[in-house]
Amino acid sequence: MNELSKTENQPAKIPSQTSLVPIALAVNKMPNLLTKKPVLIIMTLLIGNILYWNRGLITNHPISIASENKTETSARILPVETIAIKPVSSYQVSRVYTGEVTAGRTTELGFERRGKLTQILAEEGDFVKKNQALAYLDTGNLQNTLRQLTFQREGEVAKLQEMEAGPRSQTIGAAHAAVKDLAEQLELARTKNIRRQKLYEEGAISREQLDEISNEFNVLKARLEEAKNKLDELLSGTRVERIVGQRALIKELDTRIADVNLNIAKSILKAPFNSRISVRRVDEGSVISPGESILRLVEMENLEVRIGLPTATAYRLHQGSHQKLTIADKTYRAKVESILPEVDSSTRTTTVVLKLQTNPQAQVAVGQIARLELTETIRESGYWLPVTSLVKSVRGLWSCYVLVETPGQSNASDQNKRFAVKQEDVEVLYVQGDKMLVRGTLQPNDLVISKGNHRFVPGQLVRQSKTSK
Structure with a gap:
């Protein structure tokens, strides 16, 4: 047993080049030797010899391979960057609406x-x-008409003044003299008529001669009555009706003159x-x-901007409130002037009229595009995830990878802990720049792999390298 133990603990011996030469020669001559049976015996002995000299490799190699596999497995556990997710109950949406700069008056x-x-x-x-x-405009003909009417009016005004002043004393005196003269002539004719009457009765004159003197008397009597009436008229003055009529004629001329002057004024734009x-x-x-x-x-002092907004959004703006507009990459302050009561039939939007508070003049032209950015709060629960943490899933959904701690690591440090990758399906609610608001089966404080998801599959072991909040 001791010898065996020593043998197992000894390092494996590698055959020398001398011991391998017979093997090489045998292999090269194998086609010729295979025809002979002793060759099989020799080959068996050579293989046994090789196995004997390499028994250390046979006994020690499995341990070395297991150690190497363990090291390789440890090296294959990839580090991942994660984010600890936090739930939100709402999010803000920033929308930009476009409109057109219009003149206050055109x-x-x-x-x-x-x-x-x-x-x-x-x-x-x-x-x-x-x-x-x-x-x-040319006003030559109007000027001629004006002069003609002016002269005519002056004549009528003179007549009115004469009427209002009454007849002259000389005229009245002449009328008195005419009445006196006619009275004397009538008295003489009366005397002649009496004489002729007596002569006719005596037969000294004819009837014709009597009629002639009688007719002369009647004519003088009529002329005297006419002279007396004229004298009475002169003494009474001009009648009121004539004065009123003359004044009306002058007013008519004034109206015609005013009409000509108005046309002359309208000849100036x-x-x-x-x-x-x-x-x-x-x-x-x-x-x-x-x-x-x-x-x-085009009036440039009171420029307006007309923007079509959804009806609900339009009525969230208060008349008189101030907003910021962007025109040609410049920001201008504007006041909500009015919200039109009708919905545009083509765009189905409500028009909001904003009045620019500044006096841009040369900086802004009528017809330019103006942009109004409004922020709206949407009540929706979910989690914010970076775009790089999501991968496409089925049925229009998206997925993310969550780390699940493997059992038996309660005493392991954070750097040595091993996690299993778990796939969670989520629904995208809103995209904002490089992040998305999602909802699904995620839980608060779950560790979600933030990027590099193409390197992982569900169930794969990973280790945590960095966590963002």
Whole structure:
């Protein structure tokens, strides 16, 4: 037994090159020797000799292989980085909505009357102020009409003044003299008529001569009555009705003059508000029709942004609240001016009108895209996992690998603990950058492999190298 023990503990002997030479020669000559029976005996003896000299290898090699396998198995337990998951009851979603910058007021400016365009004082891109003259129409015919009406009015005003002042004293005196003269002529005619009557009765004159003097008397009597009436009219002054009629005629002329002046004023195109010339559509010399657009004006002082939002999101904004808008990579402050009451039939969104609080002018142009970012809190329970911790599963689900501690390691250190990989199916609720919110059979504080999942399979032993929180 002692010898055997010593033999087993002795190191394995390796055959020398001299002892292997017969084996090589035998192998080379094997085709010739196989035809002879003694060759089998010699081969048996050679194999036995080799086994004898290598009995140490036969007895010691299994122990060496087991040791090497154990070391190799230990080296194959891969280290993993994990994350200790924490449950959340809600998450915030940041959504960006786009809209368009619009002008507070925009107008297609044109004349109200027909005429020839004589001058334009503004060019595209110019800033103009309220009531600034921008263009002119020819007003030659209107000026002539105005002068004619002005002269006519002056004549009618003079007549009215004469009526209101009454007749002159000289006119009244002449009327008195005419009445007196006619009275004397009538008295003379009466005397002649009496004389002729007596002569007719005596037969000294004919009936015709009597009728002539009688007719003359009647004519003078009528003329005297007319002169007296004219004198009474002069003494009473002009009738009120004539004065009223004359005044009405003057007012009519005033109205016609005002209409001409209004047309002259409408021949000057003025800016209705502070704005900027966007488009110039015609040039001088063109004959303009009423309402034809000459210039397009855009108000730059009160720019607005119209953004379509889901109805529920729109009504979460309060009118008068302030928001931040991004336009051409610049941030502007805006105020919620109004929320329109109707839903857009094409986009099914509610339009929110925001007024820019700053005065960007040259920095912002009408028609630019504006972006509004809103953050919404969603009530949903789950766990945040890095994107690198998930692998595709079946039926549209995703999976992650969770570490499960193997039994019998209560006294092992954290670095020496061995874990088994367990697959857990999860449902992705929301993706935010490089992380996802998921729900499934996970439990709080589970250790989830954070990356490199392609290297593992369920049931594989791993060891923990680093844990993130």
